[in-house]
Amino acid sequence: MVFARLLGVLLLLLTAVPSHAALPSPAPGKLTVYFLDVGQGDATLIVSPTGKTVLIDGGPPEAGKRLAARLRELVKQPLDLVILTHPHLDHLGGLPAALKAVGAKRFMDPGFDHPSEAYRDLLDFVGREVGQVMNPEPNPNAPQTLLTIGLGEGVALTVLWPRVPQEPFLEDTRSDPNANSIVTKLTYGKTAFLFTGDAEPPTEEVLVQKPLDLTATVLKVAHHGGKHSSTRAFLERVKPSVAVISCGVGNDYGHPTPEALGRLRDVGARTFRTDQDGEVMAVSDGTTVTLRTTRAEASPTVVTGTQKAGSPVALGPIEPTPQRQGDRAVEKEPDPGAPRTKPSKEPSREPAPTSPSSPSEPGDTGQRFESLKGSKVFHREDCPTLKRSKNERTVYSRRADALRERRPAEDCHP
Ligand SMILES: [Zn+2]
Numbered sequence: 025m026v027f028a029r030l031l032g033v034l035l036l037l038l039t040a041v042p043s044h045a046a047l048p049s050p051a052p053g054k055l056t057v058y059f060l061d062v063g064q065g066d067a068t069l070i071v072s073p074t075g076k077t078v079l080i081d082g083g084p085p086e087a088g089k090r091l092a093a094r095l096r097e098l099v100k101q102p103l104d105l106v107i108l109t110h111p112h113l114d115h116l117g118g119l120p121a122a123l124k125a126v127g128a129k130r131f132m133d134p135g136f137d138h139p140s141e142a143y144r145d146l147l148d149f150v151g152r153e154v155g156q157v158m159n160p161e162p163n164p165n166a167p168q169t170l171l172t173i174g175l176g177e178g179v180a181l182t183v184l185w186p187r188v189p190q191e192p193f194l195e196d197t198r199s200d201p202n203a204n205s206i207v208t209k210l211t212y213g214k215t216a217f218l219f220t221g222d223a224e225p226p227t228e229e230v231l232v233q234k235p236l237d238l239t240a241t242v243l244k245v246a247h248h249g250g251k252h253s254s255t256r257a258f259l260e261r262v263k264p265s266v267a268v269i270s271c272g273v274g275n276d277y278g279h280p281t282p283e284a285l286g287r288l289r290d291v292g293a294r295t296f297r298t299d300q301d302g303e304v305m306a307v308s309d310g311t312t313v314t315l316r317t318t319r320a321e322a323s324p325t326v327v328t329g330t331q332k333a334g335s336p337v338a339l340g341p342i343e344p345t346p347q348r349q350g351d352r353a354v355e356k357e358p359d360p361g362a363p364r365t366k367p368s369k370e371p372s373r374e375p376a377p378t379s380p381s382s383p384s385e386p387g388d389t390g391q392r393f394e395s396l397k398g399s400k401v402f403h404r405e406d407c408p409t410l411k412r413s414k415n416e417r418t419v420y421s422r423r424a425d426a427l428r429e430r431r432p433a434e435d436c437h438p
């Protein structure tokens with residue numbers, strides 16, 4: 025008995041690592057968000073109170089091994105959903121290793137085409153290994169509604185951007201892949217998290233103009249704290265109590281920038297940084313969020329959520345966003361994930377957006393649909409699943425009779 029007690033004390037001593045404390049496993053019945061330390065890149069794991077898991081981004085290639093090992097500790101079943109916010113290497117590079125390690129049931133990306141080899145390889149891999157590939161498209165039968173993914177116990181993950189085909193992708197920005205990052209809001213009771221990928225000022229502007237509740241208890245800061253993103257107008261709408269910046273120690277980009285840090289300070293956000301704090305874990309019980317980091321000496325930070333009940337996010341009628349010429353800086357900032365060569369505009373996966381003034385018939389977007397030979401299901405012409413199949417395809421227009429005899433595919437919601 026005495027021996028056992030001594031052993032217990034010894035184990036306790038051994039586990040109390042002084043400099044780098046391991047963060048606990050997700051607590052059942054709570055919402056846990058891990059901002060994983062992947063160096064210069066992003067990777068966030070959401071574990072819902074019922075154990076549903078969502079991985080947002082997978083860090084750079086060099087973080088793949090570490091990410092895979094950490095996910096093995098935290099995730100016991102294949103991930104329910106993997107979101108790639110945008111096809112840059114510092115967000116997708118570690119995903120193949122992560123997916124090999126724990127598996128995934130669904131994969132979502134903005135559907136914004138990008139010519140990099142790493143992205144092509146990832147899509148091939150996902151096509152082979154992940155059951156379902158989807159774009160964050162609003163339900164065509166209720167285009168005003170935002171796409172929301174229920175994670176159990178009232179936890180909801182809502183996609184705020186992009187909204188193709190209801191609204192076209194943002195173009196002619198400093199970085200179009202960044203500007204069309206998947207932006208999501210995770211709500212649980214009075215608490216909320218906003219994940220912004222590498223959103224650019226035009227993304228923030230589009231969101232600010234919408235009748236959306238952008239407030240969030242915890243903000244995953246856009247573009248690693250780059251100086252252009254996290255505009256004052258956006259932060260004043262988000263009103264984050266806590267801001268988390270994912271970036272590498274001594275990175276070449278100067279992330280996070282004093283400009284972004286200053287604006288976060290101005291709105292009263294307490295800032296965490298993965299380069300200084302290591303992994304950041306945020307646990308919500310629906311009322312408060314408790315944050316811990318792998319920096320052992322830091323005591324937990326507790327913040328109270330202020331979400332209004334019943335109105336996590338709502339979207340009224342969508343007005344076409346006016347394209348203000350000359351309003352957008354053309355200066356391009358180097359991006360960790362940007363390809364070295366100039367990206368050629370390839371035919372993109374999204375349907376051609378109809379301009380509000382186009383005289384086309386209502387309902388006819390000029391979009392076409394395809395079925396695989398012998399299949400009772402039809403897909404959007406640009407569906408990644410179709411692209412991967414070697415089978416013969418048949419093409420239909422929106423109003424073809426043959427389309428009515430077939431049901432829409434679940435991966436691309438044509
Ligand atoms: Zn990026």
Ligand SMILES: [Zn+2]
Nearest residue numbers: 112114222247
């Ligand atoms: Zn990035």
